[in-house]
Amino acid sequence: MPLGDSISALLHTPEPADLGPHPRASTLSARDVNARLDTAFANASISAGSQQLIRSLLLLWHDHLDASHTISQDLHSSDGSFLHGIMHRREPDYFNAKYWFHRVGNHASYPEIAKRVSAFLDSKGAAALKTELIPAGKWDVDAFVDACKLASSRRGTEEQRTLLREIQRIETTVLIERFLAA
Secondary structure, eight states: OOHHHHHHHHHSSSSOOSSSSSOOOTTTTHHHHHHHHHHHHTOOOOOOOHHHHHHHHHHHHHHHHHHHHHTTTTSSSSSHHHHHHHHHHHHTTTHHHHHHHHHHOOOHHHHHHHHHHHHHHHHOEEEEEHHSGGGSSOOOOHHHHHHHHHHHSOOOOHHHHHHHHHHHHHHHHHHHHHHOOO
């Protein structure tokens, strides 16, 4: 199985990751994620740095926040800070998430995230959320953190949580594509 296919297979879960730290029944154990990645990386021509980014992100996707955090806190790059920010957003430690996202700067994945999220929100008729998350056509990571915080509170609705979880899936997919291309 080609590397991209084996990595993509790890993203296919029946439901997207929760906005918070709550594990889903449909995820793989950290041991299984790591074993599948070890197999996928065994004969792949992908840098050790990209392997660590992918490993951290897929551990996050499968709800292993601590294992992901152990990796991402040692990745001293914009990509590593991005993953560190996602982990803290899901923890939830929204203040710390924003700190790490500010360290990211203007990430190369933001335009693609904005494009895909825009199309997704258009398809759902969620114009207000689109305006909030993609003002002037640019991805606003702080607005996404704030939206996740609101949706996770008692004031949030199931519809908001569902949309934001799908946006989180888009974010993860775009990052995996980036790390595979590096």
